[in-house]
Structure formats: structure tokens, C-alpha cells
Amino acid sequence: MARPYRPGPKQFLFAAGDGDDRRVTVADAQEAYEAFSDFFRERSGAASFTVHDEPAGQRLVLVPARGLISRIAEAGPSRADHLHVGRAARCLTGAMLFFENGHTGLEHFGPWTTDPTDPTDPAGASPEARGAARAATFTTEAAAFGEVGRLWADSGFVDPTGRYHVFFDSRGADEDRAERATLLALIDFLGLERVEAPADAPTGEVHVRTEPRLEAECGRWA
Known part of the structure; x- marks a missing residue:
């Protein structure tokens, strides 16, 4: 069973695959978002970004070039869900929702799929x-x-x-x-x-x- 998400002051680990990871301690979601926005802008050419909440056992992976967001649960039975958001800008929106309430905060940002290669839009719908x-x-x-x-x-x-x-x-x-x-x-x-x-x-x-x-x-x- 996944551990409950913990609001309030906490730590996050930001990574972009360049070996220069950044661990931040923040008081609230807004402060976390501002810190990550700076990290994101500094590495605008990176292929992917990861936000890791280790105590909660939750990760968020952003792939701006593909307009893809993945949420990965590490606590309990591991699970990965994926969302095609279209525009890269919405990746930062997903990050803010994650900072606000972890994976639960991303629920209405769906629909999510277990297949990262498949668009999530229902076939045939306008x-x-x-x-x-x-x-x-x-x-x-x-x-x-x-x-x-x-x-x-x-x-x-x-x-x-x-x-x-x-x-x-x-x-x-x-x-x-x-x-x-x-x-x-x-x-x-x-x-x-x-x-x-x-x-x-x-x-x-x-x-x-x-x-x-x-x-x-x-x-x-x-």
C-alpha cells in the first residue's frame, strides 16, 4: 500500500540527467515550484526532468519535447502512469500539481494511461x-x-x-x-x-x- 502524501515542509530531488542533481528543502508548494522553475530554465535543452519525493515514494518525470508526463509510484506495488499533454508548457503545470499534492494532485490532469507510446485521447472523438x-x-x-x-x-x-x-x-x-x-x-x-x-x-x-x-x-x- 502506498504511503500517504505528506503536505508541508519537505525535500525534493531535481534531476535532468546531467549529473548535477539538486536537492531542495522548501516550506510549501509555491516555493518548490519556483525552485523547480529555475532548475528547468537553467537546463532548457535537457531531454527529461525528474522530481523525486523520496519519503513519499513518488517520482514525476517530464519529457517536454514529447509533451509527456509520467508519474511513478515506488512505494508498495510499483506503478507508472503516463499522460500526453501536447505542449511543453503544461509540463510545468504538472510539476506544480505534484508539489501541491503529489500524485493525487495530478488526478484531474488525466486521463492517464499505462502505455507511454499511446496518445490518451479517445479514438474518433473531436x-x-x-x-x-x-x-x-x-x-x-x-x-x-x-x-x-x-x-x-x-x-x-x-x-x-x-x-x-x-x-x-x-x-x-x-x-x-x-x-x-x-x-x-x-x-x-x-x-x-x-x-x-x-x-x-x-x-x-x-x-x-x-x-x-x-x-x-x-x-x-x-
Whole structure:
């Protein structure tokens, strides 16, 4: 049986296959994320990155070039699950979720598969259908806002007036179709207000009127 994940101050080991591993002691998930982001940027050419929580018996492996995340449980019966995330930027999102709550924090980042070579998208489903199905897995406001914040962190900004949160910065309508469908469904679920984008904005951008709940959640990822 896997040992429970331990919140609070703890140690992580970061590795990128170059022999220059880094062990860090952090007070919370945000501090861990900032330390790993620095490690990640310093080794931007690395093929893979590993975050190891030795006491919990959990590892996270990121392969940015393949858009692949693997979570490996070492405690109890060993197990490896894999997730194709498409864009390399979402690897860092996966790292933040791992720092927040270990492998459990990554559950809604799925669906996961035991085969790292297979895309995880259901065969024959359109990106929009996959995105809507994913949105339906978020059944509480807290979980839905968490996913909205993560989507914004991948490719978002606050417009210069401070009135709108913009998602999918500079993206065309043919990009990020599944993620956009997830976002639009969650906007409806949460009662957020989508506003018309400026005429000169890229066709794939989504503009949402800022409100306190959205501002607080996105602020965690800024």
C-alpha cells in the first residue's frame, strides 16, 4: 500500500540527467515550484526532468519535447502512469500539481494511461468533445477554478486595463481546441462572463471579465 502524501515542509530531488542533481528543502508548494522553475530554465535543452519525493515514494518525470508526463509510484506495488499533454508548457503545470499534492494532485490532469507510446485521447472523438468531457469531470467550484487557473497559467495574461483575463494568448482558433472547449464549459459552470475579444485579437484568444474569484485563482499561478 502506498504511503500517504505528506503536505508541508519537505525535500525534493531535481534531476535532468546531467549529473548535477539538486536537492531542495522548501516550506510549501509555491516555493518548490519556483525552485523547480529555475532548475528547468537553467537546463532548457535537457531531454527529461525528474522530481523525486523520496519519503513519499513518488517520482514525476517530464519529457517536454514529447509533451509527456509520467508519474511513478515506488512505494508498495510499483506503478507508472503516463499522460500526453501536447505542449511543453503544461509540463510545468504538472510539476506544480505534484508539489501541491503529489500524485493525487495530478488526478484531474488525466486521463492517464499505462502505455507511454499511446496518445490518451479517445479514438474518433473531436477535440471539442474531449474538452467538454474533461470539463464534466470537475464537479466542484474549487476544482473547476483550479483548472481555469492552470489553463490561464499556460498561455494567459491580464490585459493592460486590468479588466480582463485573457486565455490562449496569440493562439489561432485551430490551436488548443480541446483545452479551449474545456475552458468555455467551465466558464459557464462557474458563471464567469466571457466578453468579445478586440477585433485585432487572434481568433483563438478567450477574454473573460475579471472578478475576485478568478483573480485570486490566477494569482496563485502568476
